[in-house]
Amino acid sequence: MSTTKQLAETYKNSKYQVPGHGPRNIHVLQNALAELDGNLESDIYGKGQVIEEFEKKLAAILGKETAVFFPSGTMAQQIALRIWCDQKSVKKVAYHPLSHLEIHEEDGLKKLHLIESVLLADKTRLIRLEDVKNMDTDVACLLLELPQREIGGELPEYEELVAISEFCREKEIKLQLDGARLFEVLPYYQKSAAEICQLFDSIYVSFYKGIGGLAGSILAGDEEFTKEAKVWKRRHGGDLISLYPYILSADYYFEQRKNRFPQYYEQAKELASFYNGCHGITTRPVVPVSNMFHVHLPFPKETLEPVFQAVYEQAGVGLAMALHAVDEASCYFEVSVGDNYGGIPKEALQHAFRVLDEKMKEV
């Protein structure tokens, strides 16, 4: 077995796993549906009580007129950008070079919608107001991702967000929020979801990241926008005859976890400080601004996989399922704090980090 597979196996078999909410098995769906009345009617092609009530509820939480439930964020965001491009008759949008649209969607926006992307900032940092002001081409929409996942989940300060929003309104550039992890950043900003969303024209939020549902997303905006979004959802085959397993689980885990994000955020800061106390290890950001961060290690992934495996075996604590190469000499992994963290005895955690520190010194 490869060292990568061995690490994953040892992680899964550890007594405790540090990140996340627990295994993604079918209990996630079973638990969400267990207490529901079996006579509740299914949604049908985007209509019905189950879907409409959830859409109304989320529109109110996000402070927008209306909302549409989508099976995926990929579908929702490409559609949002398409609508803004059609409205302005400009087939260009701006976003970060490490945005999900640019690196994880097989160029869907370009191939399906013939929309060009203008990449702002560079791969090492956030988009700043200056980047938006210095754009030398007209775009229909700017997409901002909060937090910027691929650089460890960094966030602009609230004042800078306001300034970018004001600038975009003045220049008639629509602002789309990639809020895959919106609820995760609210404790840092000390703002409600609606307060953040009022800076944006359209918003996407996910229900399977910090919320921990099965899959699915909400796209919110004004009535004209969501009416268009529903037509595009149909064109994309996104109107599954029934989406209720996704909707009901999204709602169930949203209700269960919506007030736990301040706790995850505090725990992420504590966990990052444990990593930063280990020889050679740094987190990005050093002090997290949400429940997520990246852990950077100054050795090749192949060198460290057996080291991490030994830590899991010795301490009974799994830190990460996989390490990812940054280059030939270093690697990283992502951490998202969820329900698991609070269930691990402090002594077990501290022991794991003592073992990790010792083993890192020996590498």
Ligand SMILES: Cc1ncc(COP(=O)(O)O)c(C=O)c1O
């Ligand atoms: C920042 C961000 N945007 C968009 C998406 C797309 O979401 P989905 O997997 O629902 O298509 C993801 C998924 O990981 C994401 O992390």
